[in-house]
Amino acid sequence: MKPTEDPDDPQQYIAHVRRSLLETKLDLSNKQHIQTDIHQNVQEIRAILKTNAEIFHRCMSSAIISRDDKRRSAGLGRRGTTTYARIEIDEVHSQYHGNDKTVFVVYPTQSEKSFPTGVLSNIPSELEGILKPTTYREEPHSSYIDHEAYFHNCLVLHDDILAPFLVHLKEYLISVQICLGKIDEWIMEPNETLHFLETTFGNVPRLHVKKLGEQHRSKNTTMFLCHCPVGRHKDEDMCLKCKHTFRKHNIRMSPEFDGDVTCSYMCPHRQDYFHCNEVAAVVLKECSSCGRHETKFSLLNEIERSKLKKFLDYITS
Structure with a gap:
């Protein structure tokens, strides 16, 4: 034809x-x-x-x-996908800081998810x-x-x-x-928790996700630094960069303020930076109090939130 x-x-x-x-x-x-x-x-x-x-x-x-x-x-994700991050806060910690001072602290974490x-x-x-x-x-x-x-x-x-x-x-x-x-x-899911913290404690510092490339340079080495309490990273926890457990890393620690440490993790596969999902601790409130008050409250249920409000009223009364 x-x-x-x-x-x-x-x-x-x-x-x-x-x-x-x-x-x-x-x-x-x-x-x-x-x-x-x-x-x-x-x-x-x-x-x-x-x-x-x-x-x-x-x-x-x-x-x-x-x-x-x-x-x-x-080496991240699949073709046609993009990874997004959000800041999550699941608990409020009350900690004794000496001189009859109690502080309310949160340890935000950065969670990630890939979407097509x-x-x-x-x-x-x-x-x-x-x-x-x-x-x-x-x-x-x-x-x-x-x-x-x-x-x-x-x-x-x-x-x-x-x-x-x-x-x-x-x-x-x-x-x-x-x-x-x-x-x-x-x-947007964590916004409800942030709103609760703002109404309970007042203004909460704006938290931003860490992006690949937000790096710290020291002695010709590029790495991510996290300021976490001792023991915050457990041996069985996974490095977000190399997908291996922390026990397989070479760990160097140096003293920081208030007993914290700077944890520098070097991936064993010659990756020269570590992507930590921890965001610096945020102090929500500092109160004068008699005695030592150390506990934590989950923000994932109403009963724990109610206990937190009552405890805060007790400390500040």
């Missing part, structure tokens, strides 16, 4: 290419009751983009590594070959599609192509919103 030849006439050729795109890439025959009105879809897409941008910037501030090539070179984020970097097959996606210029987001710019660029398309294109684009942006929503929900 002889293949169909492209029309020689320019106007007919343009119509032929558009018809081909509609039949192959942008076929809507299997999508019933879809709104193809350009103006309405533009309005809906702009609303989706606004929401997505707000969630995206919230999520990216908690991203440990945003680009897959960097993540693979660091391939949808942020890849457009669906229906949109491929029509308009090349625009990615963010600035690091560390340069592997992610700039959906706002992509939307602006598509508006130059002829209405015959634009109408079905917007239908698929809207569906794609909804899937992006679902992806970002799952990440945002996980990141």
Whole structure:
């Protein structure tokens, strides 16, 4: 069978290419009751983009590594995934600091979780070959599609192509919103605990996640330092960098303030830094008290929270 030849006439050729795109890439025959009105879809897409941008910037501030090539070179995660971090506080400790002083202290930890984020970097097959996606210029987001710019660029398309294109684009942006929503929900979970601490103790210092590259240099060696109480890291705990237990590390300690130590862990596989999930201890309140009061309260249930409030009232009365 002889293949169909492209029309020689320019106007007919343009119509032929558009018809081909509609039949192959942008076929809507299997999508019933879809709104193809350009103006309405533009309005809906702009609303989706606004929401997505707000969630995206919230999520990216908690991203440990945003680009897959960097993540693979660091040996972290899987292709098409991004690791995010959040600060968690599970307990409040009351500690005796001498001179009839009791302090309320928390030891925040940084937890991490990987999420599939391939949808942020890849457009669906229906949109491929029509308009090349625009990615963010600035690091560390340069592997992610700039959906706002992509939307602006598509508006130059002829209405015959634009109408079905917007239908698929809207569906794609909804899937992006679902992806970002799952990440945002996980990141925001500890906020309720932080709100409880703020209402109980007043202002709580703002805590930030540690990102790969926030390093401390000492004697030509790059490493992460953590300021943790003696015994905070147990031998069976896992190093977040090399995935081995601490007992396999070479450990050097030097005295610090109030009995703390600076723990420098050197991974045995010649990795020159250690990623500690501990954040520096935060003092919430210091009170004058008679006697030695040392205990801890879980923030994960209401009974323990109620005990904490009563104990705080007793100490400060």
